[in-house]
Amino acid sequence: ATLSSDMDKTDKVVAFLDECRTLELEVLPPEVNASEYMFVATDPRTVRYGLGAIKGVGRGACEAIASERASGGPFRDLLDFCKRVDSSKLNRRALEALVNAGALDALGRNRASLMLQLPEVVKATDQLARERDAGQVSLFGGGGAAPALEVHLTEVDEWPLSQKLAGERETLGHYLSGHPLDPWRDDLRALVGTDLGELDKLWSSAPQAEKKGWRPEVGVVIAGQVVALRKKGDSQMFVQLEDGRGRIECSVFAEAYTQLAPLLTRDRILVVQGGLREDEFSGGFSLRVRACWDYTQLCASHAQRLSLRLDMRMPGLWERVDGLLARHRPGATPLRLDLLLKSGEGGVAGVLDLNGPKSVRVDAELLDALRAQPGVRAVKVAISRPWAN
Structure with a gap:
């Protein structure tokens, strides 16, 4: 009711x-x-x-x-x-x-x-x-x-x-049958190791030493889509991230705001590093942002390998895929092709690694186009962590 x-x-x-x-x-x-x-x-x-x-x-x-x-x-x-x-x-x-x-x-x-x-x-x-x-x-x-x-x-x-x-x-007013992060979900989880539905687990698994002090914070890296923005003054922004599993409000202050403001736009997928806090007002958690990255830009700049699983029993698949890859060369990201080659139960799989002149530039356009191709069973991107440097 x-x-x-x-x-x-x-x-x-x-x-x-x-x-x-x-x-x-x-x-x-x-x-x-x-x-x-x-x-x-x-x-x-x-x-x-x-x-x-x-x-x-x-x-x-x-x-x-x-x-x-x-x-x-x-x-x-x-x-x-x-x-x-x-x-x-x-x-x-x-x-x-x-x-x-x-x-x-x-x-x-x-x-x-x-x-x-x-x-x-x-x-x-x-x-x-x-x-x-x-x-x-x-x-x-x-x-x-x-x-x-x-x-x-x-x-x-x-x-x-x-x-x-x-x-x-x-x-x-919201997503119901899926989420824009769905095509990226496995890659994002491999990158940050969690989703926004597991904030309780992140907090409880942190060492007790990190939870001491007046406003204790646990250092985390999370990812989500920007669904709401609220600006306060000239140097503060509150950003709500959501990933279909949970949501969190992130606060961006002072120098961090000046540096990160161009990334803080609605619908953008962000990877955020910061301090996770218990939010007494909501009963959940909030995050104080220290750094963040546009996920699609990370794909372009930090992709270590692009892996494709291709059902080669589908006529014309390789020609279509190769045409897409050719439009994204030259590039620096090597390819791994997992090929399903033979009809029948289970088929026969072969693995082919391509690098050097066959490497590609990885961006959202390429990944979306590959995922839309009938016969492309999986598209995965291995991305290095910029915060680990």
Whole structure:
């Protein structure tokens, strides 16, 4: 009940979702074939996301969806959905919000296909509504029934993860189906050794000698995405980092602020070195920043090796991958290729190391492009630690 009463306040929803995660409760995504206007507990361990928490979808639209589903059964596809729900309560903007929030995922192949289908479906259902109105008006004049509606529902490949997540943040105020750090998560953990869901463990495992004094601090290195910034005066900044597992507020003061200010921008992935403190106000932890690095810049400047696992049974894979690598030469980062070479159970793996003129420049563009290639099973970057020098 509390969650539903505050569902138009993004910060409250995020706090409740964090609490659900802490309590190991499952939060199911918004779904037009299952959700109500409010958040609803489907069993003692599960909560279904409320349609009313989607920005741009009003209460009237949510209740019209739930009412039609109750009377006519589940919606079969996007066309069926738009035909049955009152278009006066569900406009184009609300439909786009439902797609971006993932609430229509069950009605199509993927969100990219649903968004592509939307203009044609809306046009067709608007025409059907006009014909129905005309038919009602002409009942006394012997008008016929409106013809059956047929629309070809085009399907395409899904959007990149970053585009899906951007749509969720726009409509829900936060990420739900994943996190922008997901493609980098293993590499980041290998680099810093932890995530923001393990701050308690970091604190408790530190030597007691580090926890003495007026405001004890434990030296740590963490990583996360900048999700909020709050400036105080001309030489202080409070930065909230989040990684999908937890969040922490980092304070940047005086000389550190002057030096690091260009890196402190929203959505940037940062690796941060500093002093971890217990935060008596929040009951959690905060961090006083001593140094930080842009993770994508670290990939470019400190990458020691780029490892790719390639399924060579996929036609044309090597030509596509080699073309991407060629555009990032000359470079200083050697390659290790783990090749799946033969069809059949298990296949046959071979390892190939490339360096010298075959080395590459590692950057976010290359890593994103490689991960998007069908047949590229894994992309990993080994990065040296600048704070260890």
